[in-house]
Amino acid sequence: MPALPDDRAAIAAAASKVSALLAGTRARVALGAVLLAGTLVIFIVPSSDDEAARLTEGRLTPAAAAADRVPPAPGEPPSGCGLTKATLEALVPGADRSLEGCTWSSLDDREPGSRRSLRVTQDEGFPRGMPVSSTSDALYALSPDPPERLGGLGDDEALARYTVEGGEGVGEIVFSHRGSLVTVAYKGLDHRFADDSEPLAEKPARAGALRAAVEVARRLGTRASPGPAAPPAATPPVRSVPKxxxxxxxxxxxxxxxxxxxxxxxxxxxxxxxxxxxxxxxxxxxxxxxxxxxxxxxxxxxxxxxxxxxxxxxxxxxxxxxxxxxxxxxxxxxxxxxxxxxxxxxxxxxxxxxxxxxxxxxxxxxxxxxxxxxxxxxxxxxxxxxxxxxxxxxxxxxxxxxxxxxxxxxxxxxxxxxxx
CATH class of the missing domain: 3.40.1000 (Protein Transport Mog1p; Chain A)
Structure with missing residues (x-):
């Protein structure tokens, strides 16, 4: 390295001493020196770009907006909960709607001891729109037997089952509408003799629930022509998920x-x-x-x-x-x-x-x-x-x-x- 002129050497030596004094302090400064009229002047300039104070480095990717294709959440149940008077009279004759939700119950005057009830709920037990792990869980969680799958009812696959709960035969249909689950349950008892009754049979229980579910789906504006379900489309899960x-x-x-x-x-x-x-x-x-x-x-x-x-x-x-x-x-x-x-x-x-x-x-x-x-x-x-x-x-x-x-x-x- 060639020798510096005397003034440059003096500047370098002095700057080196000051740098040594500042070493380890992580001060946000830049160092410089000049020789003015034979006098060495050292100056310190604050640095606004010190690495120790910077928490971001590099350009961010601007968030790219897109058209919102998620449909609005369904509103409250339609007037009459989507059921016609004719259907109500056929399934729960003479019943009045409960003050709490879409529920009707009736006793059959012609057959003492017989009764019928019909209930329509939407995402029961959750705030409106709360997710369920799958449509199937709405029934799988309640029954050891897999429910029957239906196509053509609701936005995707619907489910149907028959169970006996509390001595009553229950026909139940679950279908989806804009991400919410709608459940229609029709249940009852049939008088046999004396004070004895038996659960509503599977065929009328299923048929009653399906009739009501079709009407509700039609009023909601979703598919309302139930039939055999096509094999479910199996989207493969992701193979690798990092921690x-x-x-x-x-x-x-x-x-x-x-x-x-x-x-x-x-x-x-x-x-x-x-x-x-x-x-x-x-x-x-x-x-x-x-x-x-x-x-x-x-x-x-x-x-x-x-x-x-x-x-x-x-x-x-x-x-x-x-x-x-x-x-x-x-x-x-x-x-x-x-x-x-x-x-x-x-x-x-x-x-x-x-x-x-x-x-x-x-x-x-x-x-x-x-x-x-x-x-x-x-x-x-x-x-x-x-x-x-x-x-x-x-x-x-x-x-x-x-x-x-x-x-x-x-x-x-x-x-x-x-x-x-």
Whole structure:
């Protein structure tokens, strides 16, 4: 290395000494020196691009909106619960509708000891639209015998069964409409002799339930011509699902939370879906505490949750995940104003990742981007948020909503790439 002129050598030597003094302090500075009128002047310039204070590196992928193809949630039951007076008179003669829901009960004056009842319910036992693991579970959970499958009734496959409960014969039909499950139950007792009665026989119980179910389906505007069911389409489940803590590549993580520490997370995603295996991971990043007072202190949080629904029958996992996603999509969109405030702002259906996706910004307590997507029998959720605290006593500010959503979307694309 050639020798430096005396003045340059002096500058270099002095700068080296100052650098040594600053070493280990991680100060956000740049160092320089000049020789003015024979006097060595060393200057320190604050650096706004110090790696230790940066929590994001790289460009985010903007969330790509798409047409929303999820139909609106069904409303309240139609007038008369969808049943005609003629059907009611034939099935429950002389009965008045109960004050609680769509229920009718009657005693047969011609045959003391005989009685009939008819009930129509929608997603009974759950908030309207709450997911069930599959249409089949509505009956499988209640009967050891597989129900009969019907086609042409409701939006997809319908189910029918006959059981004896509490001494009464019960015919039951379950069909789907816009993601909700409609159940029609027709039951009764038949007088035999003296004070003895027997359950309503299977044939009239099934026939009564089917007659009522066809009328309700027709009034709801869905298919109402029942017949033999075609073999179910068996969509194969995904073969490989990464653990959430292993689902985000380092390059992607650096874009949203560089240097983050990860830990196991908790989530209620798909908590009502039977058999779903749910796992979650959280990453936390913040401006190092030992830095001299920076311009702004920053924090970033990322959470990835993955829920996998197994097949109880061929294609059942995908059907269950699709139903669960439908509820999440509608809730976020604001279809259920009586159960929750609109969940995200602004809501948007997304062009991927996966088979279906939506996103937005949660705005109730803090602003964090949220993306939910489905790939066959897997539903995943990504949440991303952050705060920037200016120096002094200024209050921390949430990161911009577009940044929060684009960060979640960028991570979601990477997570989806690992689900095969």
């Amino acid at each position: 959430p803590c292993d689902s985000v590549p380092r390059g992607t993580l650096d874009k949203v939370a560089k240097g983050a520490v990860r830990s196991r997370g908790q989530s209620t995603l798909l908590s009502t879906t039977f058999g779903a295996a749910v796992d979650s991971c959280v990453w936390t990043a913040g401006t190092p505490a030992d830095l001299p007072e920076p311009e702004t202190r920053r924090w970033r949080w990322l959470q990835v949750t993955i829920a996998r629904v197994p097949d109880r029958e061929p294609g059942g996992g995908t059907a269950a995940a699709a139903r669960a996603y439908l509820f999440l999509h509608r809730t976020a969109r604001g279809d259920f104003p009586m159960t929750a405030v609109r969940e995200v702002r602004p809501f948007r259906a997304l062009a991927g990742p996966g088979d279906q996706a939506f996103g937005g910004v949660w705005s109730q307590n803090d602003a964090h981007g949220r993306v939910v997507f489905r790939i066959r029998n897997v539903v995943a959720e990504v949440r991303y948020s952050g705060e920037d605290e200016p120096p002094g006593n200024a209050l921390a500010r949430d990161i911009p909503e577009d940044t929060a959503l684009d960060g979640a979307y960028t991570v979601a694309l990477a997570v989806a790439g690992g689900i095969r």
